[in-house]
Amino acid sequence: MxxxxxxxxxxxxxxxxxxxxxxLRAGRYSRIVTRFPPEPNGYAHLGHAIASYIxxxxxxxxxxxxxxxxxxxxxxxxxxxxxxxxxxxMRWLGWDWGPAVSYASNYxxxxxxxxxxxxxxxxxxxxxxxxxxxARLRGTVDKPGTPSPYRDRSVAENLELFRRMxxxxxxNGEHVLRAKIxxxxxxxxxxxxxxxxxxxxxxxxxxxxWCIYPSYDFAQATTDALDGVTHSLCSLxxxxxxxIYDWLMDHLWGEPPLxxxxxxxxxxxxxxxxxxxxVSKRKLRKLVEGGYVRGWDDPRxxxxxxxxxxxxxxxxIRRFAGQVGISRTNRxxxxxxxxxxxxxxxxxxxxxxMAVLRPLKVVLTNLAEPRTIALPYWPQDVIQESPDGLVPLxxxxxxxxxxxxxxxxxxxxLFIEQDDFAITPPKGxxxxxxxxxxxxxxxxxxxxxxxxxxxxxxxxxxxxxxxPEEAKAAGxxxxxxxxxxxxxxxxxxxxxxxxxxxEAEAKELEDETETPExxxxxxxVNPKSLEVVQGYxxxxxxxxxxxxxxxxxxxxxFWQDPIDSKPGALVFNRxxxxxxxxxxxxxxxxEPRVAGSPKASxxxxxxxxxxxTPRANLAPEQESMLQSLLxxxxxxxxxxxxxxxxxxxxxxxxxxxxxxxxxxxxxVVNDLAPAIRTGACRVTPAGLVGLVKxxxxxxxNTRIAKDVLAEAQESGTDPVEIVRQKGLRQVSDKVALExxxxxxxxxxxxxxxxYRAGKTGLLGFFVxxxxxxxxxxxxxxxxxxxxRQKLV
Numbered sequence: 001m002x003x004x005x006x007x008x009x010x011x012x013x014x015x016x017x018x019x020x021x022x023x024l025r026a027g028r029y030s031r032i033v034t035r036f037p038p039e040p041n042g043y044a045h046l047g048h049a050i051a052s053y054i055x056x057x058x059x060x061x062x063x064x065x066x067x068x069x070x071x072x073x074x075x076x077x078x079x080x081x082x083x084x085x086x087x088x089x090m091r092w093l094g095w096d097w098g099p100a101v102s103y104a105s106n107y108x109x110x111x112x113x114x115x116x117x118x119x120x121x122x123x124x125x126x127x128x129x130x131x132x133x134x135a136r137l138r139g140t141v142d143k144p145g146t147p148s149p150y151r152d153r154s155v156a157e158n159l160e161l162f163r164r165m166x167x168x169x170x171x172n173g174e175h176v177l178r179a180k181i182x183x184x185x186x187x188x189x190x191x192x193x194x195x196x197x198x199x200x201x202x203x204x205x206x207x208x209x210w211c212i213y214p215s216y217d218f219a220q221a222t223t224d225a226l227d228g229v230t231h232s233l234c235s236l237x238x239x240x241x242x243x244i245y246d247w248l249m250d251h252l253w254g255e256p257p258l259x260x261x262x263x264x265x266x267x268x269x270x271x272x273x274x275x276x277x278x279v280s281k282r283k284l285r286k287l288v289e290g291g292y293v294r295g296w297d298d299p300r301x302x303x304x305x306x307x308x309x310x311x312x313x314x315x316x317i318r319r320f321a322g323q324v325g326i327s328r329t330n331r332x333x334x335x336x337x338x339x340x341x342x343x344x345x346x347x348x349x350x351x352x353x354m355a356v357l358r359p360l361k362v363v364l365t366n367l368a369e370p371r372t373i374a375l376p377y378w379p380q381d382v383i384q385e386s387p388d389g390l391v392p393l394x395x396x397x398x399x400x401x402x403x404x405x406x407x408x409x410x411x412x413x414l415f416i417e418q419d420d421f422a423i424t425p426p427k428g429x430x431x432x433x434x435x436x437x438x439x440x441x442x443x444x445x446x447x448x449x450x451x452x453x454x455x456x457x458x459x460x461x462x463x464x465x466x467x468p469e470e471a472k473a474a475g476x477x478x479x480x481x482x483x484x485x486x487x488x489x490x491x492x493x494x495x496x497x498x499x500x501x502x503e504a505e506a507k508e509l510e511d512e513t514e515t516p517e518x519x520x521x522x523x524x525v526n527p528k529s530l531e532v533v534q535g536y537x538x539x540x541x542x543x544x545x546x547x548x549x550x551x552x553x554x555x556x557x558f559w560q561d562p563i564d565s566k567p568g569a570l571v572f573n574r575x576x577x578x579x580x581x582x583x584x585x586x587x588x589x590x591e592p593r594v595a596g597s598p599k600a601s602x603x604x605x606x607x608x609x610x611x612x613t614p615r616a617n618l619a620p621e622q623e624s625m626l627q628s629l630l631x632x633x634x635x636x637x638x639x640x641x642x643x644x645x646x647x648x649x650x651x652x653x654x655x656x657x658x659x660x661x662x663x664x665x666x667x668v669v670n671d672l673a674p675a676i677r678t679g680a681c682r683v684t685p686a687g688l689v690g691l692v693k694x695x696x697x698x699x700x701n702t703r704i705a706k707d708v709l710a711e712a713q714e715s716g717t718d719p720v721e722i723v724r725q726k727g728l729r730q731v732s733d734k735v736a737l738e739x740x741x742x743x744x745x746x747x748x749x750x751x752x753x754x755y756r757a758g759k760t761g762l763l764g765f766f767v768x769x770x771x772x773x774x775x776x777x778x779x780x781x782x783x784x785x786x787x788r789q790k791l792v
Contacts (some may be wrong), residue, residue, distance in 0.1 A: 010057035010318075012660065014237065014326040015697070016267055020231060029230045029262055032064030035102075036090070037071045037220070039085035040204075042281035043296045043303040046317070046338070046514060047212065048086075049093060050272050053321035055233055056095045067227045068095070069102035073665035077201040083204070089304040093314045104214075104223050105205045111214050111222050112166065114252055115195055116175060119158045123251055124195060125151055126161040127178045131250075134176075138191045141789055142738055145183030145191045165198055168211045172198050177212075181247060186734055189240045189245070193217055217241055221248040224264040235271040236330055242266045265450045275335040275500040277302045278521060281388045283503075292525050299573055300496045300529050308747045310493060311549055311559035311575035316345035323633050327696050335495065337633050342576045344631060346557045348385065350549040351377035351394050354408070354441065354478040355572075357490050357555055359415035361482060362462045364446065370483075371410040374704045375442050380402055394544035406540040410443045413482035416534055417554075421448070421462060428507040430475030432462070432684070439473040441553065447471075458567055485536035491561070492531040537570070549575065555785035580636070625649065633662035638669045651676050655685035663692050671709050673696045682716040683709065691719040701778075704728050734786070737770070737778055743784045744769045755791050763787060 011017065023029050036055040040046055059066035068090055072078050087101055090171070104111075118124035127134065127148050139145035153161075165175055177196035185191055195218040200211050216224075221244070224232045232245070245266045253263045278284065279302055287293050287301070296303055299310030307317065320341035324333055354375075378391050383401045390398040420431040425542060432438045437447045446464040454460050496719065499505045502524040540552070549559045557575040565571040618626065626643035630636060642649050642665065652661065652668045667688055668676070675681035691708060694700045702706075713721040722728070744766060745752050751765060766787045770778055 009017070009061045009203055009619060010322060011054060011061055012322075012325055013723075014269075015328060015477065016054075016058065016231070016233065016269065016326060017061070018496065019267060019747065020058070023230070024062075031230070032059060032062040033067070033228050033230045033262075034059045034064070034233060034616050035067040035069050035224060035227055035229045036095075036097075037073065037104075037223075039068045039071045039077075040079065040086055041074065042082055042084050043602075043724055044089040044307055045279045045284070045302045045304065046277075046307070046320075047272065047279045047302075048275055049317050050321045051233075051235070052090060052093065052325055054269065054326060058231070058233070064230075065615065066095070066097060067102045067229065068097035069223065069227060070104065071216070071219065071223075072103055072105045072203070072205065072427070073213050073216065074197060075201040075213065076620065077300070078204055080204045085305065089308075089387075092304065092308060093317060097136075099584065100166070102223075103205065104219050105203060106207065108214075108225050110226060110257055112212075113213070113257075114160065114222055115218070115521075116159065117255070118195070118237060119162060119177075120155060121749040122155060124177055125180055126158050126175050127192075131173060138188065141186075141188065141734070141769045141786065142742070147183060150177075151192070159730050160197075165196070165212050166210075167735070168200070170198055170577060172200055174198060179244070179247070183675070186245075188242050189217075191641055192244050193244055194577040198423065199675060210408060216303070219242040220403055221245040221264070221266075222252065222258075225249065225253055225261050228261050229264040230262050232266045234266060234268055235269045237327070238643055239268045240544065252677070256535070264511050268328075272324050273330070273332045274302065274338065275332060276495040276497045276502075277335070277495075278501075278503060282432055283521060286522065287496075287525075290522065292522065298445050299491070299493050300698070302496075304566070309562060309573070311557070311573050312342055313345055313349070313549070316342040319345060323631065325633070327660075327663070328698050329696060331780060332501065334633070334635060335500075336580050336630075337359070339580060340630055343557070343578070346549055346575065346791055349392070350551045350557055351404075352551045352553060353377075353538045353540060354477070354480055355405070355488070355535060355552040355555060355558075356415040356417055356480050357492075357533050357535040357552075359461065359535055360418045360421055360459065362414050362416055362446070362464055362479070364410075364412050364414070364466045365463055367410070367466050370412075370481075371443075372406050373443055374405045375408055376401065392694070394548040394550075396545075406538070408538055408540070409481045409484040410440075411481045411483045414440075414479050415482050415485070416440075416477055417481050418459075418464075421451070421459060423451070423459065429607065431477055432464075432601070436470060436643070437467065437473045439476045440479050441476055443479065445471040445473045480538060482535045484539055486539050486542060488535060488537045488572055490533050490535055490554075490572050490574065492533065492574045494529050494531075495526055496529050497521075498526045499524050500646045504563075511537060517546065521542050527771065537572070541570075545563050551578070629665070630666075634665045638665050641669050641673070645673075645677070647676050649686055651681070655689050658686065659689045659692055659696075663696060667692065667705075667709065672705065672713070677712055681713070683712050687712060687719050691723075694720065694723060699723075700728060737774075737783060737786055740770055740773050740778075741766075741790055744773065745787075745790055752791065763791075765792075768786050 020032060024032075033778055034055045036052045038044065038637055056066045068087070070083050070086070072083065115124065127150050129137065129148050129150065134148070137146045137148055139377070161175060162177055165177070176194045178192045179195055181190045181192055183191050194215050196212050196214055198211060199213050202208055203210060220232070222591055249263055252258060253261075265363065273279070284301065284303070286297060293300055297305035297309045299306050304317070321337045323341060330753055333647060377393065377399065383391055388398075389400070391401055391404045392398050393404055416432070422431070422433055425433045432446075432448050434451060437445050439445050445467045447467055448462050448464050450463040451459050452463070453463040502521040503522060506521040520745055537552070541548070546560050546565070547562070549557060558572040558576045559575060561571040561573050572672070622643045626639050629639035634642070642652060651672070652664055655664050655668070671682055672683060672688070675683075691705055695702065695705050704723070708719045708722050711717070711722055715718050748766070748769070755763070763784065767783050770783050770787070
């Protein structure tokens with residue numbers, strides 16, 4: 001039976017919802033309970049927003065509950081400030097977790113009793129070897145662990161030592177409590193993991209009541225069970241930790257205090273990274289402490305506090321998180337998807353007003369008296385989209401379009417943007433020129449008769465004539481009255497980094513001639529991420545609520561900075577530009593080699609982003625299709641092709657009925673398009689969907705998928721059947737891959753030595769050799785992980 005409530009879904013169907021549907025059908029659970037468990041050691045960021053959307057969204061869709069639980073088991077890094085900020089951010093996003101926030105620290109006594117129970121069962125022991133020795137005794141990926149000399153302590157001795165640990169009789173690191181599982185397990189996580197460690201530090205909630213604290217693995221499984229969680233969702237990095245989770249539940253669930261709670265199970269989804277930013281708390285701290293930004297709530301930061309101060313609404317963050325979706329693989333998300341979600345949200349909520357950011361004075365020589373002009377807050381297309389025919393005023397009231405007006409004053413002196421005048425205009429310039437005409441928005445046509453310059457040759461003033469209404473003009477520009485407008489500071493925020501993947505780019509630039517600082521991600525901080533200009537804005541904004549978001553005509557979406565903006569000293573933050581001005585990539589140029597240097601290093605200098613690809617000649621229906629595709633996460637280059645070619649779009653839309661459209665578009669445009677255009681495509685939409693689902697599930701990799709798709713097109717055989725017949729499943733067997741990794745490293749000892757000496761760019765060489773050995777069938781992420789482990 002269907003268990004999803006009769007209300008709009010937040011989370012699109014995916015492999016996790018399929019598991020939940022089956023659990024409910026089988027009667028394993030009567031109600032779904034999820035949890036979002038951030039650690040209060042920093043501020044929430046966009047990654048937390050995506051993860052919380054999944055946790056709270058799935059609970060919403062199934063009429064269940066989601067717990068907000070602070071994972072506060074590390075007193076040395078956690079603070080009340082961070083916990084309070086996390087709670088505020090989650091509340092700002094609109095999530096509901098019931099009457100109270102849950103804390104792992106609430107359960108410290110119950111967790112301690114469970115640990116004692118494991119000792120009594122002979123499943124845990126107090127180990128007293130130093131940390132370095134413990135790490136050595138664990139073994140390696142190709143060598144089993146060695147038992148600690150303390151592994152066979154008696155139950156009585158372990159209980160006594162553990163209770164003395166709690167009583168504070170020992171120093172940090174002197175003892176730990178370990179689970180007794182399997183020292184020969186190929187999963188290193190199961191080689192007697194640490195359950196408790198000694199930490200003499202004051203906890204922000206429990207003070208000095210405890211000096212032993214549970215590990216992440218022990219606390220997650222047990223607090224999930226205590227919270228009544230049914231489906232514990234986490235990112236893919238914890239896939240190996242699931243074995244500990246299940247082991248703990250095998251031995252603790254069903255007994256007090258867990259005997260009346262549902263047994264939770266852990267499921268992993270792919271992590272979502274975001275272009276042009278970093279979300280590591282350590283790296284965010286470097287940005288703050290290094291003065292690259294003005295604090296954790298700097299509007300350039302990916303923290304939710306920063307996004308909130310920038311002016312982004314929670315509705316936009318939720319829209320973005322919903323578009324990102326869920327899959328089994330890690331992915332990097334184009335930041336244009338976030339910016340598009342913000343624009344879509346503001347387009348119908350932000351009234352239009354005029355502001356001039358870089359003023360150029362204009363004198364209307366023939367205007368004797370000021371004129372009052374009524375201007376609408378909303379363009380006609382937004383008004384037409386209103387379902388009830390009413391449109392909002394800045395104060396939140398909804399009125400008829402004829403009432404949604406404000407007044408401006410056309411005075412003899414006014415300001416226009418400096419860029420709206422050119423002495424020597426470029427080709428196609430449709431603004432003001434000497435002797436040329438232009439229309440002031442809703443105020444009439446003017447002609448530039450003369451201009452004045454300063455000693456440096458900069459234009460300082462235009463002398464113009466206001467022409468009759470029937471006069472023709474090349475274009476339309478915005479303006480504000482020099483006498484009636486309000487001075488304001490405008491902060492033009494942009495992307496924080498000049499490259500999409502600053503951390504990856506930094507690693508790529510590593511060279512033995514460089515110091516670590518030379519290839520640090522900070523070298524890619526965008527020096528133009530904040531530009532401050534002084535201009536003018538319509539006086540009407542003084543009458544409206546301070547938190548009103550505006551679309552400033554032709555300049556972007558803005559709102560008043562909630563901290564720095566004061567009466568008489570207005571400060572406006574740019575939330576987002578009107579269009580994507582970055583395009584799909586940035587231009588890169590190589591710096592010349594320094595004469596006499598022992599070896600050319602590879603530092604790169606990044607210029608300003610190139611302008612976006614033009615979208616000329618799109619019909620209205622094509623533009624509509626383009627916007628729809630972009631909103632669903634399809635990159636602009638692919639979306640443009642699809643918007644122009646109905647055959648490709650029809651094929652894609654048929655396929656998207658059974659799989660996420662964003663996962664299919666690349667294959668349609670780049671692999672199947674020639675055959676679809678000529679009507680010779682032998683791969684059906686269903687066939688493509690089957691192949692992509694294998695890829696999403698991690699059963700094949702991209703290379704296998706491309707080869708199979710080409711063969712399917714040639715033979716007409718279903719792609720999934722080709723995978724089955726040829727046994728083309730992706731190789732993810734650690735043991736089998738380790739043998740190949742060992743052989744490749746043994747055959748390239750000189751390169752191994754060079755890597756260990758600092759030339760870490762050789763990682764790609766080793767991975768490439770192993771992929772060739774396996775004919776492209778190895779799991780590339782697992783290969784990279786194994787190579788890194790072996791080369792440590």
